[in-house]
Amino acid sequence: MKILKFLLAIALLGGGFLAGTAWQTQTFKEDAPENASTEQVYEEDQQAEPGAALVNDENPPTNNAPVNNALAELERATISLFENAAPSVAYITTSKLQRDFWTYDVYEIPAGSGSGFVWDKKGHIITNFHVIEDASKAQVTLADHSTWDAEYVGGAPEKDLAVLKIKAPAKLLNPIPVGSSDNLMVGQSVFAIGNPFGLDQTLTTGVISALGREIKAADGTPIRGVIQTDAAINPGNSGGPLLNSSGSLIGVNTAIYSPSGASAGIGFSIPVDEVRWVVPELIKNGKIIRPSLGIDYASQTTARRLGVKKG
Secondary structure (H helix, E strand, O other), X not given: OHHHHHHHHHHHHXXXXXXXXXXXXXXXXXXXXXXXXXXXXXXXHHHOOOOOOOOOOOOOOOOOOOOOXXXXXXXXXXXXXXXXXXXXXXXXXXXXXXXXXXXXXXXXEEEEEEEEEEOOOOXXXXXXXXXXXXXXXXXXXXXXXXXXXXXXXXXXXXXXXXXXXXXXXXXXXXXXXXXXXXXXOOOOEEEEEEOHHHOOOEEEEEEEEEEEEEEEOOOOOEEEEEEEEOOOOOOOOOOOEEEOOOOOEEEEEEEEOOOXXXXXXXXXXXXXXXXXXHHHHHHHHOOOOOOOOOOOOOOXXXXXXXXXXXX
């Protein structure tokens, strides 16, 4: 009898345990969606906790941080600078004559290309002397893609500057604003526009890396006071403008230092204060005329005729 009572007690306890388990399971299922897995319910319980992050691969979290308007303003300023300055930049191509070795026929072959910019409404175009050196013909392509035959006005190989002239209508000529190179500072932002590798209207940016550099001109004469910049300057940029943040001309891009011939982050520009006095000389005289001081000897006969007394 005691054994029977003991087994009956065990059965009652087991039934209570199973009933409790069934009740908990039923409650769990009623709280959860019918098609939800245990893991999903667990995630929902976790997400309900304060401060818990929503994790959903289909809807990645968005960045609600405030936008940095300073960068956008800088970009807008650069875009505006390019739009204002680009119409002043020209693409220059040159050619030369070559005689055929067998037939002695003379024909024209491409000699090179470079950049330049409009100086005034009279059609004067400024470029480097080495761009047009040894060329028999030069053509200037303006920003509107119109091409004009250019006349050689003058050049200064010792300054690597030259002046061309085209007979384009004044409405197509947009003279570049001329600034000053007197108060430039290392670290100042600069902008170069040109035609590297024949790719016209290309903008590159950088800073002034150093001031007062010295380079050699086409004739070997040293050019002093040159601006060094890390703005990308490649073959074809020669003769193009270097601008400050206001879009004013501060230099004429002239050379790069590169073992490979491509931009290595070291470019040089002739300071605009040098350009401002050289260009008028070239327009007026075709070359730089320098004052000289010396003594001329004359024969005694000439001195007597002029009435010059001894002593």
